[in-house]
Amino acid sequence: MADSWTFAVARDDRARTTLVDSPMPAVADGEALLRVDRVGLTANNVTYAVLGEAMRYWEFFPPEPRGLDRQWGLPPLWGFAEVIASTVAGVEAGQRVYGYLPPAGHLVVRPDRVDASGFRDASGHRADLPSPYNAYRSTSGDPAHRAEQEDLLILFRPLFFTSFMLADQIIDNDHYGAQSLVLSSASSKTAYAAACELHGRGPRLIGLTSPGNLAFTRSLGCYDTVLTYDDISALDPVPTVYLDLAGAPATRRALRDHLGDRLVRDIAVGLTQQTPNADAAGQVFFAPVQMRKRSRDWGRDGLDERFTAAWQRFVPVLNKWLAVQVGNGPEALRHAWLDVLAGRTPPRVGHVVQL
Known part of the structure; x- marks a missing residue:
């Protein structure tokens, strides 16, 4: 070679x-x-x-x-x-x-x-x-960094950083006044890492996933409720923020039809279905923007300290x-x-x- x-x-x-x-x-x-x-x-x-x-x-x-x-x-x-x-x-x-x-x-x-x-x-x-x-x-x-955690850092650090910054932006904005946070592609790493950061800190967390991933997603213990995409009509019609990690147009339509003006924020957070979702969403989350804000708020060392504490959790x-x-x-x-x-x-x- x-x-x-x-x-x-x-x-x-x-x-x-x-x-x-x-x-x-x-x-x-x-x-x-x-x-x-x-x-x-x-x-x-x-x-x-x-x-x-x-x-x-x-x-x-x-x-x-x-x-x-x-x-x-x-x-x-x-x-x-x-x-x-x-x-x-x-x-x-x-x-x-x-x-x-x-x-x-x-x-x-x-x-x-x-x-x-x-x-x-x-x-x-x-x-x-x-x-x-x-x-x-x-x-x-x-x-x-911990030597014994290198594979976890390889697989999750960039995803977890996105999740950490996403959760921080939601909290930084007082959850946009929502009573429920709905995450699509709830079995994905970015989704459940964000859910772990948000769990117990305000609104109910509801994960949407496919039937095949339902048991796994429920086993994570970071969502208050996990539903399949076909069960969107079971959502309570309360002020809701949608964090879209799937980019599926049908899911967005179903949520908008069911919740109407109770859908207070629709935020695109990347994708896992290989369909860009930014144009259809009301807002796009880009982790470096929140990172720059927190670097100003906390300084680089402060951001590192908070990230490390969240990572170790x-x-x-x-x-x-x-x-x-x-x-x-x-x-x-x-x-x-x-x-x-x-x-x-x-x-x-x-x-x-x-x-």
Whole structure:
């Protein structure tokens, strides 16, 4: 095999994939080379591909330097990498970092704002992309890092951060005056992580899910009520906020028909059905916006402290039921992608790939 490799998916058909050999990237002055070590694959990564054009996710890791044309896209992954070469003071070989990574063997970054917590990639093509995705946290300076929890961080940290910020925005706005919060795709990781943060802190939490996931979702214990999508007519007609993680038009119509003006907020929160839902919703939740607000309110250290406390509350919930499925090598990454894309991964299973 060549010194490195790249996995890519066709932008117009996400089930069409390629795995190509590529040379080891060279490191110029002001740059560092990361070896991608261990990553996760969840519905979140499929979301990045679905919204690759609209939300510019394809731009983080351009295919051209890796010998691929623009029919291909590199869906971003979250995970851990190791610095193997560096020309930047404070970024040393052997340093382990957590962050946004390509589905590839290596990544060249241009570290900036280097401190004990890590650095940001200041590469030119990432300069005007959302800044939270450009941060690389050093494990030695990260209060949320525990070595024994790395797989949980790989699978859940970005999702949980979205959930944490979503719950915080709801609480920050006094639940928009709602008596009920309804979450679609309630068996999804982002939904139930948010529900765990919100449970017992105000309105009733109602999860909507498919019949096949009903028992699992109820077993989580983070919803007051779990219903199937066919049972929307059983909802109490009280002031309600809808947090839409599914993007299913029929669900939105049913809620609007049933609740009328009692539906006080309709908020799109990503998707799991691969159907963009932002246009149909009344409001779109984007975690970096709330994160920037709280960074101003609390400072970066204050945000880190609150996130770490929430994460440690969530870990025992995860440990009760999550089954981590570990694969090895690029081919395992391809298989995990296709399984998640096709919806073949049970909600109790999380895919981690050691590269």
